[in-house]
Amino acid sequence: MPTTAPQTTDELYQALQANDERPYGRTRTVTAEELVEAAEQFGEPVPLIHALLELQEAYTYGSEPRKSPVVFARLLTLFDEQPDAFDARLRHMLFWRFKWVANALRALPEIPLAGLHQWLTEMRDRYEKAGLELQPYYGQAYQLAAHVGEDTALAYELWAGRTRTRLSDCEACEICERALYHLAAGDDERALRAWEPVLAGKESCQEEPARSISYALLPVLRAGRTDEARALHLAGYRACRRNPSMAGEVGRHLEFCALTGNEARGLELLAENRTLFDEVESPRELLDFLTGTEVLLGRVEGLGHGELPAAGFSGRAWTVAALRAEVRERADDLAARFDARNGTTAHARRRRARLDRAPLLDALELTLRARGLDDVVPAAAGSVPAPAATAVLPESLPELVARARELDEQGHPGARACWARLRTLVAARGYVHPDDPAVGPVVRLRADLLEEEASRAGEREEYADAVSLHEEAAGLYDDAGLPGHAALARAGALLAAAGLPGEAPGDGAQDGPVADAGRDGGARVAALTAAHAALVRLQEETSGLAPYQEARLLRARATALGLRLQESRSEEHVAAVFAEVDLLDAFATRHGVAGQAAGARLLRATTHALAGDLPAALAGTGELLERLKTHGPAWHLPRVLALRGRIQLGLGDAQAAYAELSEGLRVAAEWPDDPFDADRLHSDLAEACMHLGRPEEALRHLTRAAELQLRDGDRIDAYCTYDSAARLSLDLGRVEDCIALLDSLLAEPDVTAGEVDDRLVAQLRLTRARALRAGEDVKAATAELIALAAESAGWDDDPGSHAMIAAETAVLLGESGEFDRARAAVDQALAAHARDPRFEHLSNALRELARLQAQQQGPEGLSAARAFLDDAGRIADEARTAGYEAHGRPLDAALAYEHGRVNAYGGAYEEALAALEKALGLLGDPGADPDLAGEWAESVRLAGVVEGIYLERTAPALTRLDAAVTRLTGLGRTEEAESLTALADRLREED
Template identity: 35%
Template sequence: MTSRSIDDIRFDLYRNGDEPIGSPRNARAEQLVAEAEGTGDQPLLVEALIGLTIAYSHSAECDKMFVPFSRLLRMWDENPADFDEDDAHQLFWMFKWVSGDAMAQPQIPLASIEEWLVEMRRRYRIAGHSERAVHARDFEVARYLGDVERAERALSALLAADRDEMADCHACELHEQGQWQVERGDDAAALEVWRPVLEGRESCLHEPHATLARSLLPLVRLGRLDAARSHHLRGYRMARSVEALGSSVAAHVEFCALTGNEPRGLEILAEQTPRWELRGDALPYMEWMACAALLSRRVVDLGHGDRPVPGPPGRQWTAAALLEHATDEALAMAVRFDERNGSTRVSDLLRLQMGAEPLLDSLPLGLRSAPLGQAASAVGAARGTGARVPAVPGTGTEAGARQSAPAPRSASAGAPRASDDPRELLVRARQLSDTLHPSAGAAWQRAARAVEGGGGALDDGDRADLLDATALGLRGPGQRAADLLAEAAEAHERAGQPGKALVSRGRVTLAALRSGRAESALEEIEELCARAEALHADGRASTRQVATVLVFRCRVRAALLGAAADPHAEAARLKAELDDLLAFARPHHDEPGVLSRVADATELLGLLAAMDDPAAAVPLFTAAVSHHHASGRPWLAVSAEIQLAQSLLAQGEKDRATAVVRAVLDDPDRVALLDPVSRARLCFALAQAVSGQEGHEAEEAALLVDTAHYADLSGELPALALRARHHLGGLYCDRGRLEEAASVLESVLPDLAQTLGESDMVQARVWLAHCYTGTQEHRLAAEQYALAATTAQHWDDQRHHAVLTHQAGQALSAAGMNEEAVRAYEQAVALWRGIGDVGATVRALRAQAWEALGARGQSTAEALMREALAEAEKGLRDTELPEERAALGIDVGETHQQLAQLHLEGTDGPPDRQHDTDEQYAINVAAFEAALVCAGRAVGAFRACGQHGQQAMLSAELQAARLELALERPRDAALRTRRLRAELERLPDPDGTLADLADECDAVLMMAERNLPGR
């Protein structure tokens, strides 16, 4: 016999039903079945078996549900009286799960599944239920078997049948119907079917989680990429911790594998470790393994087969090893299904899924992920160089010449012609090198292959140009570029081109600066300038070549300006050198190559001007852009265009900045030539320009996503990538896209403090806490508020610290963590007092009192509420400012009201002579008396506030009348309500608020008059 009572067991059954889905809940449900059986109470056993069946069915152990359900059916057949109305409803409701889930278990014969359907139909008819749910199960079976005709018949019957209490929820029905459209190849129809779920009009325990996952690939195939991105960010957060949604999580992995987001897919594998072992839920397990195999194959195909990847516990995995293991596991399970079904359909579909090719090269998600070539992210390692440094090595036209995109698409952009003639290819490559065209490197490679294919070889001059162009196309640290450029310089010398050799050596110096080697850069470039001027005097170096080396010297000096002992003196020297350069080049403006160097020098002057007078930089950047375009080299204008846009933004000229950036980004020929660094900066500038403009929120979000993507791709802009994601998270949060905001913000938190600073970290945590509050993850919200408060505790302005601590208390309260909330509010009280904000102190004390009621008891709570009252009254006495007096007067009245309510919390209701014990009656009377006193004081406090407190005063009067009525003082209550009613009639009521109060007043008056003596 059990040692526990039936009531105790039943209480635990209810409590276990509220536990999270998963193995611990299942184990507890099993224990409770054993205990219930030991009591001999059949209705209790029914409840326990129902609880166990539900627990199994919603978890990855759904294969275990058939035994307890079969037992319930036998008990129903033997004695339906053991089932109350709710139990009977649950029994028939669970029939649907059994019939549907049987298809997902390969060990259950197909004949048994068909028998379950027949039995379900028979029992539903006997019970008088609609057969809609039966048709839904028939539809699922037919879909799974690939029986199109049967599926169509079942779907038609389903839609024609009445919807009753046994029908599946509408969200689940729509999910299955949409999947059918996908299987038939109609993505658009599927999304139309799913619309009520995706728009939030239909939902349930697992919806929209599952539909968001299934919608991903249809959206990508239809080109609705913003929606696909959104559904992934929302849907994965919803599904990731739900054990029963293995298929949905697998769909997110599949999406990542087919959209160029392999690193994100690997992160999901790492986060979902338990799913490798959930073999009990056979179909989701097979889908999980298949999608893991697909992802692993993509990683292997991209050349990272030896990369460590997450996998089943117990060993270290590479992508190649996981591919083999996951493929074997998925196919082994598929074979079991095929053997059961008598076909090869499951294996055939699985092979197609695992062998799928990407739908896109890349779909930026806005998330921070480690590149495939590294095990951990290196994002955010260094701070920016700061606004006072006007230029860095590698910017300007040299950076603008770097290539990341396909060759340009029109002759206007200088695209290589489609010819295989080595002579034509060499001519074209030389032309592109001469203009520093981004596709010069590719053109030289093609020319070299053509020459070598014909048995020839490049001469020294051409080889030098090839090396120059290749070096200019490199990104990242400059050592490899420096080596190529040094080799190019030697080849130029051998070819008798000393001027070109000097330019290559100048680029070597800039490349060394990019690698952080600045010690001898200025000395080296000074020597090169002297040699260039000497060669020019002898006619062995052109004006363009000399101007180029002089520009390099100015760039080196600009890059070293921030570290100079006397920055102002160095800035003056730099300006003088730029003025001299412009004077030297002025007579040769008709030469396009020289005009481009004039543009470079003008841009550097703009950067210098921006240090002291940002407005003065605008015309200089404008001139630099104009010179580049006039030279016929618009691809070299990008750096100046970015600087111009940023300067205009700094001046608040958003429209002009927008026009500058759109002129580049709206030109497909120019976009094709942009390197990732320039693309990222342009996208961010445009995002800043459209920020806050009505109707541009979607564009801003897309631009921020692109900024982060191209910044990551460049490998050079970790701070910009982080800044873009920070803004994107905030934008999503402000727009109510909370799941997406949380996903983005969670991805950037690790690097924010060291890269962007404390204030950005605090802001990100506040946004994230707001997201968690909106998604009912209150414990996580409290954690973020607390961490933000810890960061802000050392700030001079302690108001931030106080606000964040107060918000942490609110989140802890919402999470049901009363004692922790009490401590948080206690700290907030101390902070508000330190600041001198009396109103905030009062509110924190009141909140602390309510939390203390549950954590520490009635007496502590009342003491804290009285402390709040004393604080408000003292503040009111100490101030003469009218606004402060009005606000504190309201605080006094509200605190009296809350103290009244707190008194009532210690009762079991109004005093009742007939039913209360003497002791309880005395307690109730005392509490209601005390509450009435507080209500009267609240009336007085609000009345003293005049017009500001009028509405609150009227409500407090009504509260006092109700208390008088509860204390069996109908005469007092009637007198008060008549007086209140008369006052209400005299007052204007433009919004109808007082009319509602008058109705309540009439109801109290009626009750009071009904209870007057003699009535």
């Protein structure tokens, strides 16, 4: 909104133009109202007409149909009183907006039907008096008939059979009306044929193709074109979301989700559009929105999830069932009001038809983020999903306790389900502990449960909780007279206190970040050394240990040293790990503790890998794999296969890695109770797929990995993995998939509440901005980058990231022709670059800005474009001094080429040719570096254009081109030679 009212008509027009660039919504509408008040002060009709037109547009597209006709009445009065104030353009806009008023009146059930017909008569009379063709009038008459549900065939023929005029609705809007006529008649095929130009993007306007897409979703699906329906949903929803004037379109997307097995996504989209419940002022749009919402809610409730939370009208918290009842009541009332006004039952019939539709598909994968209704409510912090039982649990508590302890001694993953069941029983009100020697005292059972809970806390990397729980369990074991159990609990506390998982490397524990981010590497190494010494003392001081307990303490000792090696990567730490592993292996083998023997061999292989001896690591895992297949325990197989796959990746054998990792996933599915990190398997498989040239499969594994991380409560890791998936989908050209995924993540409660690291959220937003740019939504991409650049300016600890974001922002501003703002943004980038250099990124941005300005402005922009190149030249000098080598094109050669292109755009052809000669000299012979052959050929081509066409020196240009063609052909680079041959042929023809 303007801070002060415009004092002159020039200021008013400037304010109107600025307001026109705002998105539709309350801010734009309020500003338009204030500008009308300002215009009235000048006492001149023309400024007031412009202000009123802007206000009517704000009301129309801001979903306030009750106010639009009032504004138009003022315009019509001005036209009647001062027709000369309306030039040809204003007159055209006035007569165009008769249709806006007709549409607004139809949307209001309180307007009598006679009033609608009266307005159409007014429109016809005005058009005839002005000598205008009546096709637009008949278009509105048809739309009224379709709205009422009577005499539509005749009204359609009277409209559709007439020739379009300058005042007709745009082609895209009329296509939609024709398609809807066929759709209402039950002719999907004809409707889709009519819609084809709009759905294919050949016809569009402000509301199209989003409006047509929302109606076409179900017909496209019924035609079996599922991939097209999916793509239309992603693109169409993004164009209408959160838009009060397109609430009906949002409702149809919700309905589409409900009918394709995507109820969870539907609830997510409903939450994203929760403001529409209170912001939509158009009863017709609200009816469409509420009906689509009711379809979704009815489907969710029918699947047995009526108690799920749902976003609804403000003022209270809603469940699906309660919101559905409220929505049904309000929508029934709206439909009844329209039908009462129209004297038909059309709206109730249409509404019932939508509500009675059966799902069209059981499941259609709409987005990269697969979610079910069970995923709608995020797990509470620190919670872990209950494990799936692999076997029927004993019914009696003594048998259940015995089974849990037996499996726990073996290290069997099935113990987890037993402990989960026991935890529920013990926590139940009125629990009575059995007087059974086999079960032991209640204090021991409580210690067992605390110890298992501590282990789960360690898996979640909640080390402070793990320490506390382990120590509490140790105290209870002491009370129960079980020193061996107490020693194991204290061993767990020692490892957790060092900020480390309670599993050895190779068991998946090393995959997560170290908990104590504030502790540097040296301190961690020291902490691990101290933990190992304490574990040795603990074992020596504890008597009466059972073999499995002794083995576990030996395993803890080996774990501490293995993780120390992982932290330090020091050769001097390798031997100590092998020594501990040998002790563990010998003891476990001698006493038949199979699980710990397998763990020792796995840790040995991991140590070889950490020490850089990948062949020895591979051989060790191979031997262990055969032993496990023959003798077990089988639940170690996923870990061994995962490690072998990572080793194969390290050895460069992606095919072998893929086979091992795929088998690991298959085997892991046989042990659903095992907390093994299957997400790491999927991530490694994604890497293997990329090496094998299978990016689509890699994308599926990345999204699966992120989904598992999210379900396990590893939200930060999940967001990082999802961002990798989003960037890969963008590289694959799946732009809408990328945007939909990121929109979903950015709407997560912890993200919107500011609970996620701001740099991670910024990375998600940056990827989204790049996707918007790739999808040619430059305005939205620029707005996002400008916001990110402003936020990142305060990152004093990371100026390099700000430099890159500001540089990208500058380029997008340049693409929009806003070079003054682009200059300011790139100056910010240069200032940040001076603190934390980003040579290549800044150089690329500056060269691109120079090209854009010269291309768009020609000679007038040459001086400013050269200034960008001067900055790029300084960066190239800095990079050379710093010994920096570009990952892409050499900076000096790229800069010389850009000087050539920019000068050519600016008409400085001699300078352009000299710059291109320099570029060719810097690139050297194309045979010396095959990677630069394409750039060399392009420099030759542009030099040929400048020399032969602009400077009209045909002979030397042909000599240059022919020599280059000969050289490239000799190198086998026929594709690069083709463009030069075509240019040479053109020059010969013109000569």
